[in-house]
Structures are given as C-alpha cells and as structure tokens.
Amino acid sequence: MQVRLQIRRSDPATGETRLQLYQLDHVRPAATLLDCLEEIKEEQDGTLAFRRSCREGICGSCAVRIDGRTALACRTSVAELLAGGRIPLITPIGNLPLIRDLVVEMEPMWQKMRSVQPFLSPTSDSPGEGRETVVSPALLEAVHKEALCINCGACISECDALTVSPEFLGPHALSKAWRLVGDPREPATGRRLQELSREHGIWECTRCYLCNERCPKGVDPRDAIAKLGAEAFAAGVTRDRGARHARWFVTSARTTGWLRESELVVKTLGVAVSVTKIPLALRLFRRGKAPLPLPRHKAKGLEPARALQRIVAGQDRRGARGIVQGERVLARIELVRVPEPPEPEAEDF
Amino acid sequence: MRRVAYYKGCLAGLSARELDSSTRALAPKLGLELVELENVTCCGAGDIQTADPDYALHLNARILSEAEQAGLDTILTICNVCTLNLRQAALQLGDAELRARVNENLSRAGARTYSGGVEVTHLLWLIARGEGLSRLKEIAVKKLDGLRVAPFYGCQLLRPSKLMGFEDPDRPTSLETVIEACGGEPVDYPAKTLCCGFPILLAREKTSLAELARPLEQALAAGAEAMVTSCPLCHLSLDAWQRNAERALGRKLGLPVFHLSQLIALAAGVEPAQLQLSRHVVPLGSVLAKLSSPLVEE
Ligand code: SF4
Ligand code: SF4
Numbered sequence: 001m002q003v004r005l006q007i008r009r010s011d012p013a014t015g016e017t018r019l020q021l022y023q024l025d026h027v028r029p030a031a032t033l034l035d036c037l038e039e040i041k042e043e044q045d046g047t048l049a050f051r052r053s054c055r056e057g058i059c060g061s062c063a064v065r066i067d068g069r070t071a072l073a074c075r076t077s078v079a080e081l082l083a084g085g086r087i088p089l090i091t092p093i094g095n096l097p098l099i100r101d102l103v104v105e106m107e108p109m110w111q112k113m114r115s116v117q118p119f120l121s122p123t124s125d126s127p128g129e130g131r132e133t134v135v136s137p138a139l140l141e142a143v144h145k146e147a148l149c150i151n152c153g154a155c156i157s158e159c160d161a162l163t164v165s166p167e168f169l170g171p172h173a174l175s176k177a178w179r180l181v182g183d184p185r186e187p188a189t190g191r192r193l194q195e196l197s198r199e200h201g202i203w204e205c206t207r208c209y210l211c212n213e214r215c216p217k218g219v220d221p222r223d224a225i226a227k228l229g230a231e232a233f234a235a236g237v238t239r240d241r242g243a244r245h246a247r248w249f250v251t252s253a254r255t256t257g258w259l260r261e262s263e264l265v266v267k268t269l270g271v272a273v274s275v276t277k278i279p280l281a282l283r284l285f286r287r288g289k290a291p292l293p294l295p296r297h298k299a300k301g302l303e304p305a306r307a308l309q310r311i312v313a314g315q316d317r318r319g320a321r322g323i324v325q326g327e328r329v330l331a332r333i334e335l336v337r338v339p340e341p342p343e344p345e346a347e348d349f
Numbered sequence: 350m351r352r353v354a355y356y357k358g359c360l361a362g363l364s365a366r367e368l369d370s371s372t373r374a375l376a377p378k379l380g381l382e383l384v385e386l387e388n389v390t391c392c393g394a395g396d397i398q399t400a401d402p403d404y405a406l407h408l409n410a411r412i413l414s415e416a417e418q419a420g421l422d423t424i425l426t427i428c429n430v431c432t433l434n435l436r437q438a439a440l441q442l443g444d445a446e447l448r449a450r451v452n453e454n455l456s457r458a459g460a461r462t463y464s465g466g467v468e469v470t471h472l473l474w475l476i477a478r479g480e481g482l483s484r485l486k487e488i489a490v491k492k493l494d495g496l497r498v499a500p501f502y503g504c505q506l507l508r509p510s511k512l513m514g515f516e517d518p519d520r521p522t523s524l525e526t527v528i529e530a531c532g533g534e535p536v537d538y539p540a541k542t543l544c545c546g547f548p549i550l551l552a553r554e555k556t557s558l559a560e561l562a563r564p565l566e567q568a569l570a571a572g573a574e575a576m577v578t579s580c581p582l583c584h585l586s587l588d589a590w591q592r593n594a595e596r597a598l599g600r601k602l603g604l605p606v607f608h609l610s611q612l613i614a615l616a617a618g619v620e621p622a623q624l625q626l627s628r629h630v631v632p633l634g635s636v637l638a639k640l641s642s643p644l645v646e647e
Binding site: 067068069160161164165168199203204205206207208209210212213220222226229230233240241242243244245246247248249250252253257258259261262264265268269280283284287288289297299300301302303304305307308309311312313315317318320321322323325326 | 359360362363364365366387388389390391393394395396397398399400401402403404405406407408411437438441447454455457458459460504505508509510518519543544546548549551552553555556557559560563589590592593627628629630
C-alpha cells in the first residue's frame with residue numbers, strides 16, 4: 001500500500017513553519033499512523049520530531065491532529081485515513097505551545113493537573129501502620145471512567161473554552177479533579193469543590209463536547225465536569241454565577257415547567273450586575289423578544305414536575321450519582337457517600 | 350401526513366417564538382402533522398443535568414412518556430440542546446432496571462410511565478436525507494437566488510456523536526444540503542462546528558463572547574450574507590448578543606441569522622408574516638431586498 005502524508009514541520013530556531021509531503025511505497029495494510037511516522041523517521045528523514053513510546057494506546061505520548069481531529073497516532077489505521085484518495089494532514093495538538101514539528105510543550109497541562117492536587121488528601125482516620133483502606137469495586141464505579149485517563153492531552157487540544165480562555169482548568173485537570181472528589185477515601189471534597197468553583201474552574205466549561213469526542217479512552221471529561229457540578233450542588237457550593245444559572249433552570253422547571261427566561265439574568269448575575277444588561281434588555285424588548293415575567297408562561301400538568309423533584313430529592317441518587325447511574329446504564333450500582341441535603345443558600349423565588 | 354410529537358422546548362415559547370410560528374407554518378408543506386406535547390417541561394438544557402441530574406432524567410422520561418401515550422413513535426425537536434438531552438435520556442432508559450426505577454417515581458408523582466422505544470430527532474435530520482429531502486426539494490419553489498448562507502451547526506446536534514450519530518461530527522453536510530436545496534449557496538468556514546458560547550453567556554461573558562465572535566467574523570470574511578442555525582440557543586447568541594460581540598471585537602458585524610425553519614419556509618413561499626422576521630435583533634432587510642420578491646414585512 002502506498003501512503004502519502006502531509007506533515008506540518010516547524011523549526012523553533014527560525015520560527016519557520018511549512019508543510020512537507022512524505023511518501024511511503026510499501027506499507028502493510030494494517031499499519032497505524034505511528035508505524036508510518038516511524039518509518040519516515042528511520043528511512044527518510046531523521047529530523048522529523050514526534051513523541052511515542054508504548055505503541056499501544058497506554059502511554060499517551062503520540063496524540064496528533066489528523067485533518068484537524070486529535071487522535072492517538074498509534075490507534076489510527078492509516079488505510080482508513082487514505083479513504084477517497086486523500087492525503088492526510090498531520091499537525092501537532094492544539095492549545096499547548098509548540099516545541100518542534102509534532103512535539104508540544106506539555107508543562108501547562110501538568111501545571112493545571114498539579115493545581116487540582118491529583119492525590120488523596122491526608123486524613124486523620126487513615127488506617128494505622130501496616131493496614132489498608134479497603135474500597136470495593138462498586139464504590140469506585142463513580143470514578144471508573146476518569147481513572148482510565150492516560151494524560152495524552154487529546155481532550156485539551158480542541159477544548160473550545162480553553163482556546164479562547166487559556167487559564168481555564170480544562171477537561172484533563174477537571175476530570176482528574178473528579179477522580180479525587182468522587183473517590184470514597186477523599187476527605188477534603190468540600191474544600192476541593194470550593195476551589196474548583198473559581199473563575200476558571202467547573203463553570204467555565206462551555207459544553208462543546210469536543211473533549212468527549214476526542215478522548216481515546218472514553219473518559220468523557222465533560223461528564224466528569226458535570227459530576228463535579230452536581231456534587232457541588234449536593235454539597236451546597238452554589239455561589240458561582242454558573243451554579244446560580246443552573247439552579248434557576250431547576251427552579252423554573254419546578255415552578256412553571258418552562259424556563260423563566262426573563263428572570264434568568266437577574267438570578268444569575270444579581271441585581272447590581274444585571275443593570276449593565278439594560279441596553280440588551282431594551283434591544284430585546286423592542287423586538288418583542290424579552291418575554292415579561294408576568295403572566296407566567298406555564299406548562300400544563302405542572303404538579304407531577306413539582307412532585308418529581310421532591311421525590312428524587314429523597315432518594316439516593318443525588319449529586320453525581322444521578323449521572324453515574326445513567327452513564328453505566330445500571331441502576332444497581334452501589335454509589336458513594338450520601339451526604340445530607342445542604343441548607344439552601346438563598347431563597348429561590 | 351406523518352404525525353410526529355412536537356416538543357418545542359422553552360425558547361420557542363419565549364424569546365424565540367418566531368421559531369415556533371415558522372415551524373408550524375412550514376410543517377404541513379413538509380408533510381408533517383405536528384402533535385404538540387402537553388404536560389411537558391424544560392428538557393433541563395444541560396443545566397438541570399448538572400444541578401440535579403436525577404431530576405433531569407425524570408423530566409425527560411416524562412416528555413418521552415407523553416409522546417408514547419399519544420401513540421407517537423417519534424419526537425421532533427427544533428433545538429440542538431433538547432435533542433441531546435432527550436436522546437441521552439431515551440438511551441439511558443433503554444436499561445430496564447433504570448427505567449423501572451424512574452417509572453415508579455413517575456407513577457408516584459402522578460405522571461404517566463414510559464416503556465421505551467420513542468425515537469428523538471431534529472427537524473434538520475428529517476429533511477436533510479431521503480424522503481424528507483425529496484420533499485424539501487419539491488416545496489422549495491421560491492429559490493433563494495444564490496443567497497450566500499453560512500451554516501452554523503454549533504455543538505450539541507453533532508456531539509457527543511455516540512449519542513447523536515446522524516453524521517460525521519467534524520465534517521457535517523446536512524445544513525449545506527438544505528441550503529442548496531433551497532437555492533442558496535453554502536459558505537464554508539472553520540468555526541461552523543464550534544461553540545456559540547451560549548451555555549456560559551451569563552456566567553462567563555468574556556469567554557463566551559470570544560467564542561461567539563469567531564463564527565460571525567469567519568462567516569463574514571468568507572462572504573456570507575446571512576447565517577442559518579438549527580438551534581434557538583445558538584440563535585439567541587448569534588442574533589441578540591451580536592451587538593455585544595461587536596463591542597468586544599471593536600468592529601461592526603451585522604450578520605443576519607435565520608432559524609432553520611425560517612430559511613426553508615422562505616424558500617417554500619410561506620407567508621412572511623408567519624415567520625416573524627421583525628423579531629430579530631439584527632435586521633434582515635438587506636437579505637430580503639436581495640431576494641427580489643415582496644417578502645418584507647410591514
Ligand atoms: S465540554 Fe467543556 S471541557 Fe470539554 S472541550 Fe468543551 S469546553 Fe472544554
Ligand atoms: S481525559 Fe482522555 S483525552 Fe484527556 S488526557 Fe485523559 S485520556 Fe487523554
């Protein structure tokens with residue numbers, strides 16, 4: 001099989017970037033993209049720089065962008081890439097500084113990972129010397145997917161919030177954070193949730209789902225972020241604008257069935273900040289686009305919607321458990337910690 | 350006439366009422382009888398899925414059950430976000446044990462139960478292929494005169510693809526197909542599958558507006574005269590907040606944005622008054638003038 005690849009080459013010394021075309025004439029049909037990169041490096045051009053180690057999707061070194069989409073080179077069949085006679089374009093992953101060719105600087109990713117303290121916090125009720133804390137597999141279900149992460153950076157490569165806001169913690173660090181918050185041995189979940197609710201944390205995720213789409217291990221980082229949000233609610237950590245926004249949807253569903261759209265701005269931003277949105281409101285009002293809060297746009301048959309919220313609040317699927325049950329599509333998993341319902345922070349309506 | 354359960358979601362009953370009215374005006378032409386679901390609520394919008402995910406699942410189960418009880422096997426949505434949330438719930442409720450638990454709660458709450466099997470689809474999916482597309486081609490008699498239209502997909506009709514699965518999430522073609530069928534010329538630009546910023550528009554305005562500015566700028570640079578989107582939430586960002594994006598960018602944009610139903614209805618010769626185009630914040634005057642037919646309202 002003949003394979004042609006276009007690879008973006010860049011030289012940090014000169015700052016020059018160009019596309020280079022490589023051709024391999026005798027490639028096995030079952031070859032991966034990584035096999036091809038290695039052959040190019042060994043047989044044709046020793047200056048081509050890329051990372052690789054395990055060759056089997058475990059080390060997380062070889063993520064690149066292939067025609068724009070991030071994937072592991074070692075898990076990409078090159079025959080499939082060539083379908084339709086295309087010449088695939090191979091470029092480095094995004095949202096990290098470039099070092100050379102297909103190699104990027106991973107340090108910003110590690111920094112964010114360190115900032116979420118990716119280890120269990122010390123606790124006073126640790127088992128004594130020579131003993132261990134036994135955790136049943138069922139208790140680890142809530143963090144099973146997140147534990148599969150191989151730190152490849154595919155999720156941050158295209159994360160839309162990160163692209164426009166480089167300080168955003170991002171899908172990799174946040175799914176690590178859930179790995180800890182969701183661990184039954186972790187004592188400091190409240191403090192962690194407070195920290196994760198800061199400006200560039202949980203609530204800056206824009207739900208583009210590019211991380212879920214790209215992750216080669218099925219971690220589904222966006223879902224991990226939703227679990228953090230849900231657990232923040234269960235723990236009463238709901239002061240952030242993002243949390244207030246989310247809470248208003250719950251209040252709306254319970255009280256009128258549909259979103260109480262006209263009040264959303266005030267409920268999210270508070271009265272003081274909302275004043276700055278008056279020009280926008282007037283613009284919408286002039287177009288008939290600002291629905292008035294009264295009379296309320298109410299759904300029919302509202303009582304069950306109200307009752308449902310009460311009913312589920314009294315069951316053991318609060319917080320992240322409500323997500324875990326669906327994601328495993330298994331209602332029977334034994335779920336972690338059932339905290340007491342928090343005191344509400346503010347009157348909802 | 351194909352009977353489908355019509356779930357219009359929150360916004361089409363509120364700030365995006367023009368989407369509801371144009372969809373209703375369009376449906377008979379497409380051979381669709383819309384049976385509007387009553388006794389339903391918000392799908393959760395991704396917000397209830399975060400704040401109280403178990404509640405969100407139950408709300409969606411109830412929407413699915415209302416369709417089932419009305420004897421309909423398909424729910425038609427006109428919103429990316431509703432589509433994702435309903436499909437996600439429908440998939441999860443395929444699990445008998447989870448469904449049994451949810452149904453028990455639905456009964457206790459006085460709602461009807463759900464036995465599974467309702468399909469959730471978006472208007473775009475119905476008309477971008479097969480029979481729906483043939484029908485669209487038949488009804489699009491008032492061609493859009495080569496109007497250069499930028500398709501905006503946004504996120505949640507494409508991703509996560511394992512829940513959506515209609516087309517390649519990175520190289521979608523459905524909106525382009527529809528634009529062409531309507532006699533328009535699709536304009537290509539990179540940000541058409543990226544985020545409009547809507548979910549964090551209020552919570553993280555700066556980040557959100559930076560996202561919003563990209564498709565608008567790129568579409569204009571690629572020569573678009575208008576944009577079309579399949580999602581009323583994207584529409585709210587792209588249209589109503591466009592002025593804010595302009596302020597953040599420090600330059601004028603002025604790109605008119607159609608709802609999917611409006612664009613098709615225009616091509617199908619639906620009475621313009623039913624499309625309520627005057628409700629848009631960015632005026633559509635330039636586009637309507639170009640279409641050289643007496644379409645302008647008022
Ligand atoms: S869903 Fe959130 S974390 Fe994931 S890529 Fe999008 S913005 Fe980033
Ligand atoms: S979450 Fe997935 S994509 Fe992100 S670093 Fe881990 S394995 Fe890679």
